[in-house]
Amino acid sequence: xxxxxxxxxxxxxxxxxxxxxxxxxxxxxxxxxxxxxxxxxxxxxxxxxxxxxxxxxxxxxxxxxxxxxxxxxxxxxxxxxxxxxxxxxxxxxxxxxxxxxxxxxxxxxxxxxxxxxxxxxxxxxxxxxxxxxxxxxxxxxxxxxxxxxxxxxxxxxxxxxxxxxxxxxxxxxxxxxxxxxxxxxxxxxxxxxxxxxxxxxxxxxxxxxxxxxxxxxxxxxxxxxxxxxxxxxxxxxxxxxxxxxxxxxxxxxxxxxxxxxxxxxxxxxxxxxxxxxxxxxxxxxxxxxxxxxxxxxxxxxxxx
Amino acid sequence: xxxxxxxxxxxxxxxxxxxxxxxxxxxxxxxxxxxxxxxxxxxxxxxxxxxxxxxxxxxxxxxxxxxxxxxxxxxxxxxxxxxxxxxxxxxxxxxxxxxxxxxxxxxxxxxxxxxxxxxxxxxxxxxxxxxxxxxxxxxxxxxxxxxxxxxxxxxxxxxxxxxxxxxxxxxxxxxxxxxxxxxxxxxxxxxxxxxxxxxxxxxxxxxxxxxxxxxxxxxxxxxxxxxxxxxxxxxxxxxxxxxxxxxx
Numbered sequence: 286x287x288x289x290x291x292x293x294x295x296x297x298x299x300x301x302x303x304x305x306x307x308x309x310x311x312x313x314x315x316x317x318x319x320x321x322x323x324x325x326x327x328x329x330x331x332x333x334x335x336x337x338x339x340x341x342x343x344x345x346x347x348x349x350x351x352x353x354x355x356x357x358x359x360x361x362x363x364x365x366x367x368x369x370x371x372x373x374x375x376x377x378x379x380x381x382x383x384x385x386x387x388x389x390x391x392x393x394x395x396x397x398x399x400x401x402x403x404x405x406x407x408x409x410x411x412x413x414x415x416x417x418x419x420x421x422x423x424x425x426x427x428x429x430x431x432x433x434x435x436x437x438x439x440x441x442x443x444x445x446x447x448x449x450x451x452x453x454x455x456x457x458x459x460x461x462x463x464x465x466x467x468x469x470x471x472x473x474x475x476x477x478x479x480x481x482x483x484x485x486x487x488x489x490x491x492x493x494x495x496x497x498x499x500x501x502x503x504x505x506x507x508x509x510x511x512x513x514x515x516x517x518x519x520x521x522x523x524x525x526x527x528x529x530x531x532x533x534x535x536x537x538x539x540x541x542x543x544x545x546x547x548x549x550x551x552x553x554x555x556x557x558x559x560x561x562x563x564x565x566x567x568x569x570x571x572x573x574x575x576x577x578x579x580x581x582x583x584x585x586x587x588x589x
Numbered sequence: 590x591x592x593x594x595x596x597x598x599x600x601x602x603x604x605x606x607x608x609x610x611x612x613x614x615x616x617x618x619x620x621x622x623x624x625x626x627x628x629x630x631x632x633x634x635x636x637x638x639x640x641x642x643x644x645x646x647x648x649x650x651x652x653x654x655x656x657x658x659x660x661x662x663x664x665x666x667x668x669x670x671x672x673x674x675x676x677x678x679x680x681x682x683x684x685x686x687x688x689x690x691x692x693x694x695x696x697x698x699x700x701x702x703x704x705x706x707x708x709x710x711x712x713x714x715x716x717x718x719x720x721x722x723x724x725x726x727x728x729x730x731x732x733x734x735x736x737x738x739x740x741x742x743x744x745x746x747x748x749x750x751x752x753x754x755x756x757x758x759x760x761x762x763x764x765x766x767x768x769x770x771x772x773x774x775x776x777x778x779x780x781x782x783x784x785x786x787x788x789x790x791x792x793x794x795x796x797x798x799x800x801x802x803x804x805x806x807x808x809x810x811x812x813x814x815x816x817x818x819x820x821x822x823x824x825x826x827x828x829x830x831x832x833x834x835x836x837x
Contacts (some may be wrong), residue, residue: 311808319592319806322733327792331808339820346803346811351635353803357810360820504635532635556630557677559593 287506288572289579292326292546293446294524295472297381297409297549299326302580303537303565304527306551307332307385307411307451308357310561312371313378319558324565325549326383330367332413334386335393335400337363342495347484352503352530353552354482356496359387359413364400376406384452387413395439402444410446412437412471415478427453427478430465437469449526449540452476452517454506459513460520467521475526475549476517477510501550504530511539516584518544532560534567541568544585599652601670604729607659608700609668614651619681621648622789623708624797624829627680628805629655631666631815641667642802642824644704644774653678654780656703656729682805684829686772686795689715692739694764696783697721698775700758702729704797704828705774710737718742719764721756724813725749731755757782768792773832781837794832 290301309327310316321392322328338555340360346356349414362370364386370392375382388394394412401410414427426432433450450466452459452479463474479500484493492498510529516526531537532553540548553560568580577583596613603609623645630640641663643655657666670676686708693712695705696719710733718738719808722728723746724805735741744759745752752759757779764771765786773783787794800812800823807825814823815836821827 309804309809311806315808316807321771340813341818343813343815344801345813346801346809348637348639348801351638355639355803355809355811357813360810360813371777427597503638552638552803554808555805558679558804558806 304549306549309551351382352505354499356499441470470574622685624686625681630677696773698779701774
């Protein structure tokens with residue numbers, strides 16, 4: 286009996302549903318010394334912008350119960366340096382490359398999408414409308430329906446590559462935002478990004494994070510993420526990529542059953558560089574034990 | 590692709606009230622250099638979530654040692670682990686101390702010894718070692734260091750042993766005129782004072798820096814520190830930096 290792990294996100298065929306989450310996997314090469322990147326379903330590289338970004342002032346991270354807060358501030362080397370310095374290496378691998386991207390304003394989003402669309406070796410675009418650590422007028426793009434609608438529409442118009450929109454959990458009803466993405470032609474939505482959070486040092490009465498607040502990730506947010514993926518999967522027809530605190534295959538399977546077509550490993554990469562591949566192995570084992578021949582039979586199989 | 594490995598605890602003992610030495614047996618030899626570090630993850634539990642970075646204190650054959658002070662949740666758990674238990678070891682990671690060409694000065698403040706012991710041991714009979722501790726009972730591995738180092742100078746805050754005062758003052762008195770490269774690890778206030786002392790001289794200073802860390806391999810950008818050339822990652826651009834590069 287064979288057990289197929291292949292899933293389809295728009296025109297993107299993934300050998301398995303396990304992706305690395307943006308911002309947690311560097312530009313891929315950092316992890317290539319630990320794992321065979323060919324075995325991942327896809328790799329999402331760190332969020333890129335038109336120009337290099339220095340990111341936020343330290344301290345940038347703090348560990349919390351079963352999670353961590355980060356405020357990196359989208360530090361990145363910029364799209365041009367990425368294409369010259371990092372992409373040639375990534376192209377050597379037989380996996381799909383997803384580039385997470387953002388801009389300071391909508392024009393920059395559009396320009397980024399144009400560049401990414403024209404670059405060989407980039408298989409899909411993930412539009413970051415939800416980073417909690419970036420302040421700009423377009424910061425609210427992921428939080429306000431009208432802004433999101435306009436942004437997705439304009440970015441969609443300039444790329445034929447699969448367009449994924451990464452959603453913020455910081456909204457009243459995430460299904461509304463997902464539907465907007467679907468209506469404006471996005472190929473998929475990914476969720477959830479981190480949850481805005483803070484920790485106070487009671488002696489200094491200051492925040493432990495340089496920018497006062499940061500984004501909470503890790504297993505602490507997983508049940509919230511599962512619930513949102515469940516809701517969104519029922520609300521839209523486009524594929525949902527689920528993420529938020531996945532550490533083990535059991536965690537990943539919850540998301541798949543809730544309706545996620547694929548899942549992403551984020552903070553767990555920091556716990557163990559092998560986390561992504563361990564999840565792939567664990568899912569394989571589960572399919573074998575449960576005698577499921579095609580993972581697509583498991584996806585969205587939640588029983589009410 | 591073998592940087593992550595299960596390591597078995599062969600010993601884990603307290604040397605003072607809060608300083609411990611843990612010895613781990615690893616299945617295959619690694620190439621560990623002085624100044625590098627490893628990340629230890631104590632168990633599969635999710636709280637604390639992240640592993641903890643520790644300087645490589647000593648390494649020989651298949652045994653790797655870490656000297657650590659119990660400070661928080663992670664080190665507390667580590668200090669209670671027993672012989673034959675396993676920890677997940679990732680490493681060696683980071684840049685090492687540039688190898689000294691001739692004699693050199695080493696300055697360790699408190700638990701900073703954890704980063705420099707292996708350097709002194711590797712380059713036998715070449716280090717002028719300046720060791721600053723709070724009290725006499727924190728003078729660790731004195732006999733061993735005595736055999737590896739060229740000279741040993743001790744300072745204690747109480748003055749019960751050696752020089753009375755801070756180690757940077759002792760260095761200023763006895764070490765500065767040697768005009769040798771300096772390798773140092775210790776609290777931020779010590780590094781700041783050292784920077785002040787060597788300012789204007791041409792003495793190269795290499796220091797080990799600490800920062801909260803998540804991935805340890807340069808991916809998360811969490812351990813950023815300010816340098817003259819902008820933000821750098823302690824895990825992969827460091828943990829060894831030239832002192833003059835740091836904005837202290």
